[in-house]
Amino acid sequence: MNLHTVLTASGQLVCHSLRLHRGADLMLSIRELCRQKHIAAGVVLSAVGCISEGRIRDASGVTIREIREHCEIVSLNGTVSRERCHLHIALSKEDLSTIGGHLCEGCIINTTCELVIAEIPGTVIEKEFDEETGYDELVFRSEQ
Numbered sequence: 001m002n003l004h005t006v007l008t009a010s011g012q013l014v015c016h017s018l019r020l021h022r023g024a025d026l027m028l029s030i031r032e033l034c035r036q037k038h039i040a041a042g043v044v045l046s047a048v049g050c051i052s053e054g055r056i057r058d059a060s061g062v063t064i065r066e067i068r069e070h071c072e073i074v075s076l077n078g079t080v081s082r083e084r085c086h087l088h089i090a091l092s093k094e095d096l097s098t099i100g101g102h103l104c105e106g107c108i109i110n111t112t113c114e115l116v117i118a119e120i121p122g123t124v125i126e127k128e129f130d131e132e133t134g135y136d137e138l139v140f141r142s143e144q
Contacts, residue, residue, distance in 0.1 A: 011122055014118065014119040016033060016119070018114075018115055019113070020109045020112065020115060022052075022109055025105055025106065026103065026107040026113060027085065027087070027103050027104060027105045028105055029115075030080055030085055031085055034080050034082045035082045038082060039080060039117070040081055040082065040119075040123065040125065040143060041079070041125040041140065042079065042118055042119045042120060043120060044077055044078055044087065046116040047116075049109060049110075049114060050109070050112070051067070052109070053067060053108050054066075054107040055067070055105065055106030056089060056091075056099070056104060059101065064104055065099075069094065070094065071091035071094075072091065073090075074091065075100070076103070078103075083126065085103075086102075086138055087103040088100060088102055089103045122143050123140055125138050126139050126141055
């Protein structure tokens with residue numbers, strides 16, 4: 001295992017809980033919450049609800065798939081901050097098949113989404129270009 005940096009946070013966990021209503025864009029709502037609450041580093045603890053349509057990027061890192069049917073949110077996880085959100089979502093279709101990928105703008109809430117995000121105390125998420133991957137990658141730093 002190659003560990004470049006290990007950052008251990010300690011302190012009181014702050015959780016933000018909210019309900020998103022019909023028509024809300026899941027990604028845009030999370031970004032707005034992070035900006036409004038000045039979240040420097042956080043993690044999605046829970047997201048329960050359903051969407052009426054969605055957009056997720058597949059593992060190629062290029063192709064965005066459109067979902068034009070009602071789906072249950074069975075998992076949403078990843079890191080969030082006022083600078084950047086990196087989230088993966090799993091959705092269950094009416095036939096109970098499951099699809100998932102990188103959450104993109106365009107996942108529209110159908111009836112509700114109950115969302116809980118925890119701030120990571122003493123930590124800031126930033127991004128840096130990584131020559132090995134060719135992408136801007138998240139970097140965790142101590143909050144000064």
